[in-house]
């Protein structure tokens with residue numbers, strides 16, 4: 072009964088000193104572990120910047136494998152706000168009823184597919200497919216594109232066991248370059264075309280800027296959604312009473328989604344580069360070093376969350392930072408929340424129970440900390456609900 | 459039943475009636491611009507920020523600690539700020555005027 076348990080490796084350090092340290096390719100990171108510090112630091116973009124050398128705020132650092140600046144992620148206010156204003160309406164489309172209907176159809180189809188199988192590897196045969204298909208809605212591209220994205224597998228940016236893999240990332244970059252060329256010759260209503268036609272301070276966005284937005288959209292929404300989906304299913308498999316509760320009290324579904332994002336925290340941390348000598352948690356942080364905002368640790372802070380290590384499905388007050396906080400909070404959250412909400416509704420409606428056969432955990436190696444973030448694979452059977 | 463008036467950032471006035479649930483849910487269901495309610499009302503998104511008319515503060519009460527913590531970092535927040543997902547609709551708030559922050 073513990074495959075869906077996600078231990079909190081940060082508790083001791085969080086309570087005793089408030090920060091942890093990790094080495095990363097000779098560019099060490101001071102990890103901020105407390106809810107209050109994470110929020111305060113996320114807000115203070117002047118001292119803790121995102122607009123450093125591209126790739127540096129990511130942990131593990133991507134400095135050696137990419138040059139394209141991801142937009143609006145690696146830009147600071149006030150320019151950040153201009154870019155963000157350009158793309159925000161597009162990322163809010165998941166609030167539209169037609170969008171939700173199409174997403175519900177996709178999710179119903181994939182759930183019905185797996186109900187036919189004797190054994191399903193949920194990461195590849197469910198979560199990756201669902202994530203890729205749903206992304207065609209966000210990008211407003213043909214459904215068939217999802218087949219290409221699925222064929223890349225779960226490791227577009229890293230190969231198994233190794234840190235970062237430049238060759239693998241190139242597949243994505245080449246693909247996006249080609250798509251931008253296509254859209255600039257034959258514009259459609261897809262995200263590439265809309266971006267190429269957007270105005271930034273009196274001129275059109277450049278292809279490099281469009282690429283910066285698109286790379287981020289692919290990268291930011293892939294592993295995070297795959298882990299959220301897979302972990303949610305593992306949890307429901309081990310907690311049939313929770314699945315039953317979603318059936319009986321569908322009105323709590325939205326709260327359950329937020330609680331799952333808090334508990335699973337699919338994105339563990341994100342870095343910032345320090346611009347001036349300062350202190351974090353009474354610990355000196357020198358200019359040009361890195362700190363990280365550890366969302367996963369903040370989300371288990373007992374000062375803010377009662378019973379932080381439990382999933383409380385109807386947690387009423389839940390100021391989690393799973394989608395980040397302040398200026399850079401997650402642009403894909405509207406899409407991700409709809410996916411999760413419709414997924415839980417559909418599972419409650421169609422699945423009676425699950426059986427887990429075996430799994431391989433995905434443990435992030437953060438130097439002193441080892442954090443379970445999801446699964447490399449998990450084989451299960453979905454049993455239909457018989458009324 | 460309570461009548462609630464929203465003044466949007468475009469100075470549009472929208473008056474709605476509700477009997478139960480949160481003020482955020484009422485606003486979202488009726489498409490009040492500037493209130494998105496992204497997190498569904500669990501106090502994690504701040505997309506439901508309003509400024510209560512000073513004379514109505516007595517009716518709505520002031521912000522809880524969780525709300526002030528959430529708003530503490532918002533330059534646009536003041537002593538009349540509330541996250542309206544945390545205001546329940548009851549007869550007691552009939553007639554309040556809320557200025558949408560965004």
Ligand code: HEM
Pocket residue numbers: 113121142143144145155209287288289291292293295296299332336337338341342366392393394395396398399400401402403404406407
């Ligand atoms: C459950 C799934 C997801 C989680 C947990 C998550 C988490 C986060 C977090 C914590 C941040 C803040 C990063 C920072 O402060 O530096 C962020 C930013 C961002 N996310 Fe997500 N994300 C998810 C899904 C998505 C999806 C589906 C997309 C798009 C397809 C996406 C696109 C973005 C973008 C564009 C930003 C940068 C926003 C900015 O800099 O203004 N995310 N995400």
Ligand code: FES
Pocket residue numbers: 482494495496497498499500501502503504505506541542543544
């Ligand atoms: S709706 Fe998210 S904080 Fe009120």
